Each structure stands twice: as C-alpha cells, then as structure tokens.
Amino acid sequence: MTTPAPVETLDLAAKFPGAVTADTRPGYSGWVVTPEKLLEVAAFLRDELGYDYLTNLCAVDYLPEDRMEVVYNVFKTTGGPGLTFKTFAPRKDPIEIPSVISIWPGADLQEREAWDLYGVQFTGHPDLRRILMWEGFDGHPMRKDWQEAFYDEDVKPFKRRWPDGKHVYAEKRSTFGDNVAFKPGFDPEKWTPTDPEEALYASLKKYKSEVVDGIETDHIIVNMGPQHPSTHGVFRAVVVLDGEEIVSLKPVMGYLHRNHEKIGERNTWLQNMPYTDRLDYFNSMTNNWGYALAVEKLMGIPVAERAEYIRVIMAELSRIQNHLILIGMLLNDLGAYFTPALYAFEERELILDIFEAVAGSRMMCNYFRFGGVVRDIDEESMRKIKDLVFDRLPRKIEEFDRLLTENEIIVSRLKGVAHLSAEDAIAYSMAGPMLRAAGVPYDIRRADPYGIYDRFDFDVAVRYNCDMMDRYLIRLDEMHQSIRILGQALKGIPEGPVNSQKPSYITKVPAGESYGRVEGPKGELGFYIVSTGKPNPWRYHVRGPSFVNLTGLEKMCVGGKIADFVAILGAVDIVLGELDR
Amino acid sequence: MNGKGILKGLGVTLQRFVDSYLDDIRWWGKRYYTPEGIAHRSSKNTKGTFTIQYPEEKLPVPEEFRYKPFLLYEEGQGGEKNIRCTSCGICAKACPPQCIWIVRGTDPETGRPVPQPAGFWIDADICMSCGFCAEYCPFDAIKMDHNYEVSTYTRNLMDIDELMKPVSYYAGIRPLNYAREEEARKAKEAAKAAKNQ
Numbered sequence: 176m177t178t179p180a181p182v183e184t185l186d187l188a189a190k191f192p193g194a195v196t197a198d199t200r201p202g203y204s205g206w207v208v209t210p211e212k213l214l215e216v217a218a219f220l221r222d223e224l225g226y227d228y229l230t231n232l233c234a235v236d237y238l239p240e241d242r243m244e245v246v247y248n249v250f251k252t253t254g255g256p257g258l259t260f261k262t263f264a265p266r267k268d269p270i271e272i273p274s275v276i277s278i279w280p281g282a283d284l285q286e287r288e289a290w291d292l293y294g295v296q297f298t299g300h301p302d303l304r305r306i307l308m309w310e311g312f313d314g315h316p317m318r319k320d321w322q323e324a325f326y327d328e329d330v331k332p333f334k335r336r337w338p339d340g341k342h343v344y345a346e347k348r349s350t351f352g353d354n355v356a357f358k359p360g361f362d363p364e365k366w367t368p369t370d371p372e373e374a375l376y377a378s379l380k381k382y383k384s385e386v387v388d389g390i391e392t393d394h395i396i397v398n399m400g401p402q403h404p405s406t407h408g409v410f411r412a413v414v415v416l417d418g419e420e421i422v423s424l425k426p427v428m429g430y431l432h433r434n435h436e437k438i439g440e441r442n443t444w445l446q447n448m449p450y451t452d453r454l455d456y457f458n459s460m461t462n463n464w465g466y467a468l469a470v471e472k473l474m475g476i477p478v479a480e481r482a483e484y485i486r487v488i489m490a491e492l493s494r495i496q497n498h499l500i501l502i503g504m505l506l507n508d509l510g511a512y513f514t515p516a517l518y519a520f521e522e523r524e525l526i527l528d529i530f531e532a533v534a535g536s537r538m539m540c541n542y543f544r545f546g547g548v549v550r551d552i553d554e555e556s557m558r559k560i561k562d563l564v565f566d567r568l569p570r571k572i573e574e575f576d577r578l579l580t581e582n583e584i585i586v587s588r589l590k591g592v593a594h595l596s597a598e599d600a601i602a603y604s605m606a607g608p609m610l611r612a613a614g615v616p617y618d619i620r621r622a623d624p625y626g627i628y629d630r631f632d633f634d635v636a637v638r639y640n641c642d643m644m645d646r647y648l649i650r651l652d653e654m655h656q657s658i659r660i661l662g663q664a665l666k667g668i669p670e671g672p673v674n675s676q677k678p679s680y681i682t683k684v685p686a687g688e689s690y691g692r693v694e695g696p697k698g699e700l701g702f703y704i705v706s707t708g709k710p711n712p713w714r715y716h717v718r719g720p721s722f723v724n725l726t727g728l729e730k731m732c733v734g735g736k737i738a739d740f741v742a743i744l745g746a747v748d749i750v751l752g753e754l755d756r
Numbered sequence: 757m758n759g760k761g762i763l764k765g766l767g768v769t770l771q772r773f774v775d776s777y778l779d780d781i782r783w784w785g786k787r788y789y790t791p792e793g794i795a796h797r798s799s800k801n802t803k804g805t806f807t808i809q810y811p812e813e814k815l816p817v818p819e820e821f822r823y824k825p826f827l828l829y830e831e832g833q834g835g836e837k838n839i840r841c842t843s844c845g846i847c848a849k850a851c852p853p854q855c856i857w858i859v860r861g862t863d864p865e866t867g868r869p870v871p872q873p874a875g876f877w878i879d880a881d882i883c884m885s886c887g888f889c890a891e892y893c894p895f896d897a898i899k900m901d902h903n904y905e906v907s908t909y910t911r912n913l914m915d916i917d918e919l920m921k922p923v924s925y926y927a928g929i930r931p932l933n934y935a936r937e938e939e940a941r942k943a944k945e946a947a948k949a950a951k952n953q
Binding site for chain 1: 758759760761762764765767768769772798799800802806817818819820821822843845846848849850851852854856857858859860869875877879884885886887888891892900913
C-alpha cells in the first residue's frame, strides 16, 4: 500500500511574482508561466522541487481566444502526483516559446511535434524540423483553422448522414476538387524541387575525415528503413557510420501519420474509444483505459467495482502478451529466426481468444466505456482466464526463461550493449520497462496509482545494469508480476454491475482539462484532453510511449555497432501505430 | 562460454518436438479437421502443432465476435420483410467513422416521417467494426455479423437489400443475446399491457 504523496503547497505565484499565475479557469489546474520566465521556472521546478521527469508536452490552439498554449506535465521520479504548467503566446506567426530542452532533454521529439503540427517555434531547440509531416508540407495540420482534404464538417456527427443521407463517395465532394490545394502564388509548373532530405542530413553529426596509415577514411550514411524488417513497420533511421561504429543517428518517422489527434477532435467523446485501439494495436485494452481514465477524471464519475477488477485483468493479460511478443520479436531481430516468436504467438493467441470472446475482437477491443466496461466476462472466458493465469502462463514464462536467458549467444549479444544510465533515462523521458531497466523503480501503478492498483501486492520490477540484457530480463520480471496481480484480481473480483453509468452514446463532459496516464506495457501512456463542455473534445493529445522513448535512441546507439541498432530498436518496443499517430 | 545455456534452450525445443508427436499419437485421427481437435488445440493443454489450417479448418467464432453490421427484419406471414429499423438515426450519429447513411422514410401523401428507412447504406470499407451501432440501437434493429469472409473485387458499399437479414439468422449466430433481448421485450410489453388495463 502506498500513501499518496502530499499535494504541492508551494505557492509558485508568490515565488515568481508577475511571471507565474495560478490557472483559475474552471476545470483547469496548475500554473501559467510567462514565456520570458519559462526557463527560470522550469529550472526551479527541476532543481529545487524535484520535478525531474517531463512526461508530456503538447500545444493547444485556443482559436477563439487567439492564444496558443504549450502544456507541460512534470513528475517526480520518486513518485507522487504531478504538476501541470503552461505557457502561452499570441496566435500570430511566428509563435515563439523558449525550448525547455536544456532542462529536460526529453522534450526534444515532443517539441518537434508541436512545431510540426501547431507551428510553435521553440527558440533554442537545436534541431527544430518537422517530424510527422514531411519537409515542404504547407501549414500546421493540428491548428483549429486547418482543414483536411476530405473535410466534411468541424465535428461529428455529420449532418450529411441523416436524415437525408444519400450516400456520396468522399472523393466526389472533396473541398479540394482533385484533392490537391496549392498555396496562393504557387505555380507547380515553375517549381524547382529542392532536396527535402537536406535538412535531415544536415542535422547529422559531421564526420571529420582523416588519414590513417596513408589511407583516407570517410563516413558512410546508411538509411535503415523505411522498408526494413527490423523496424517493425515503416520507420527509418539515418545513421552515420565510422566503419561499423555508429557516429550519429536520426530517427525519421511519420510514414503512418494519419493525424489521429485531429480525428479525435472531430469525434465525439465516445467515438474516440475505438480509435484509441488503433494506437498501440497490441494493447488496445490499455489504450482504452488511458483514455477512459482521462475522461472519467474530468467527468468526475466513479467506476463500477467489478469493472475495476475486469480492467486490471484485461490490462495485465494485455501486458503479458505484449511482453511475450516483444521477446519473440527481439529474438527475431537478433537472428533466432521465428522459433521464440512462434512460441510467444501461441500464448498470445490464447489470450486473444479471451479478448475476442469478451470484447468481440482480438485486437481492436473497444471494450471500455466511461464508468466501466461494455459487458461482463462470461463464465466460459473466466474459466479460460483462470486456466491461463493459474496453470499455463507461469509454466510458459518459465519455459521462455529456460529457452533463452542463459543462451550464450543471446548473452553476448545483449550484455553490456547500449548502456543508458538512470540519469539519462530520466532526462530523456524514457518510460516503462526502458526506465526500470535503467535502475529507476518508477511504475505509475505504484508511483501515482490509478484504478485499484493500490489494492494489489506486487513488486515494481527493476534492474540496475542499464543494458540490453536487463531490458530483456525486465520483461520476464514484469510478466511474473502481472501473473501475481492477475491471481489477486481473479480471487478478489466481486459480483455486480460493470458500468456505473447508463449506456448512452452521448457523453456530457464539463469544461476543463485533464491528463490521464496509465502504465502501458510500453511505458507511460497519457491522454491530455481539453473540454469546452461541448459533445466533442477541444483538444485530444496522446502521449505515446513508443514516440517519446525514441528520444533516447541516439544516445543509446552512438558508439555502438550498426548490427546492434536492430536489437536496440527492438528492445525499445515501438509500435508504429502509436509512434506516428 | 561453454554452451550449457544453448543446450538448455535446445532441450526446450526438443521437448516441444517430441510433444508434438506424442500429442498426435494421443489424439490419433482426431486432432485435425474435427471440432474437438480444434477445441483441444486452442485450450490450455495444447502441445505440439498449434496452427489451424485455414480455410480447411476454421476456429469457431465466439458469440460476441463482431464484424460488419446488418439490418434485421421480421419474416411476415406472407413472406414479407418487416424491417425493424425506424430510421431514427442513432446509429448514424454514434458511428465513429461516419459510414452509415440513412434517408428517413416519409409518407408520400402527407410528407410526414414514417418509422422506416427510405434508404440505408453502410460503406463497409470505412466501417471499423466497433459495434457502436448495434450497442446503442434502441430497437435491436442493427447487429454485428459473424461473417468475416467478405473480400470482393469492388468497393463494399452495402445498400439496404444487402444489409437485411432475417431475425432467425440473428438468433442463430447470437442465441444468448437474442434470448436476453426477447425476454426484455416481453417484459416491456407485459408492463405496457398491465399499465393499459
């Protein structure tokens, strides 16, 4: 049992008069900092108050107020609730806000995302390029006044569907005619293309060529991906090599970008639920939970008791199958072609069978609703879950241990590779197993409990060697802990309704903001939402662990061998659906 | 570095190799292409070959499995199809990808709305199989199908004729849900009758 840490009572407004004010808008909390004093306040928060861990950074476009805000969610790695603070700028280009990358290097990719999608220029950011959209894209697609090619209406439900909903294919009524729009003054006939990759290659570290033994050396640039089997999808890393050694590395992403957050702002509150399934499609149950948590927090509704247990059961089953697949696929990347992966798939199939029977779909579960879950677990599935938890899974996890852990080839490929110290892991905002394998025992289920995790007896898995071997072992440890939690949840589950609310497709969410975060199998999965009291969210931001965990990728890879890159990326555990959003 | 760990791991694969033959012998002739064989292979005691040989073999789908929506109609005495849908539009409003298109029925003489759709389309290429339409339909008029073999050479825009399926089909694929809904309907009707008396 953990006692909640005391709420921060320090009055920042008194400490920084004129620069910091309390956010008093109804439903909002935290502090508003003027951009001039942002770095000073941020340094104070980190160094004096101990908020060393920046997890979420996102921009919000308040179009009616003509104001662009950047929201920061910071936490202490020693645990406890977080602190939210915001800074703002008038909504007139150029929107300039100082970069906090010098305080929290983990802001790197998230600031680039905010620049790309909102056009917020972070002064002092060393490499402010587009990240999800391509170089040369015109505009910033998350702004409220930006419209997509197949724009229908600002918010759903669209009036075109009912009561006079004669079907028309979207391309027939595209606002851009042939789905192409040019900015004023642009003539494609006279356009000379520039190399869109120029900025990318310029951002890589320069290599100094030298003469060794009379032979001139040179660097090699290798593009790993976007079509590369090790990247688990369409991810690309540009690597500068000195022989086999990595000198510099830049991740390139966005090939699967679909502007998930924009879709989320067009959707009604409930309609976002099945869309969250498509983020990290291995763990739709945890994604559902993160979103439901954020909305429930804002609505201030309780969750049905039985549903709380069901949520834990589903989330932990999801964690087990995710880690199994991760280990299987990591071994694939290392060259143990498909034997461990297929062993992992067997257990995963059995878990997915349960998801299918309970939720209706193997991967796109869409199982959670605000206030509970959609339906109860039937007896047959309950029996299957118990069979797995009390009998088969512990056996099979132990078998994995026997199959792999002592294997000399695996040990020599993993041990001591890609060191990332605890300090670096915190600084780069690494989350989940990546953070815990670096010796930081930070698990949201313990540090900032949500749901009913404070009722269960389990250990936060932690390993201290900060290398690849630990990143593999921590997954085994976490599966054992998940089995422990599942055992307690299955014994303690009460009878009763599975939803505290009446089922309805209309959700009333009071105005305000909320940040809900869960310990996903890949790390902290956070949802930052802003409501204006309307049926649709004003802002819907996903803090995906796959995305933020890549901030530290270069740090881990530089100095290592190119052959290890594949394994390092494999152990970060990325899913492109969540990375590119 | 002595290879002990590798041998330990190989022991696991050898065990699995032997198990697969033992399981085949134990289930001689019944392990493949039989319903009990398939059930055994997806149970907690499964060992050996795990694969289901689709399409020769198929995993039975659970009752709650959802694929694409369909519309229900009651079969009348003379074979007429009485659609349950009242074209209230709740499914179209709840639909996350907005793939449901409904034209509300109107009386040709008075111009007033009638509880029947004049047109109903589901763009099955856009449908994300979330099941909200079935979940929030107050008339149990739209349900999720179990048929997942829907590949075609063209786009899948389903109109009302393609969407309609009899209630008996629904009762066949989702017997428990059907029984529960019928019970609720009867209870409601009984309550209504008691109120009227």
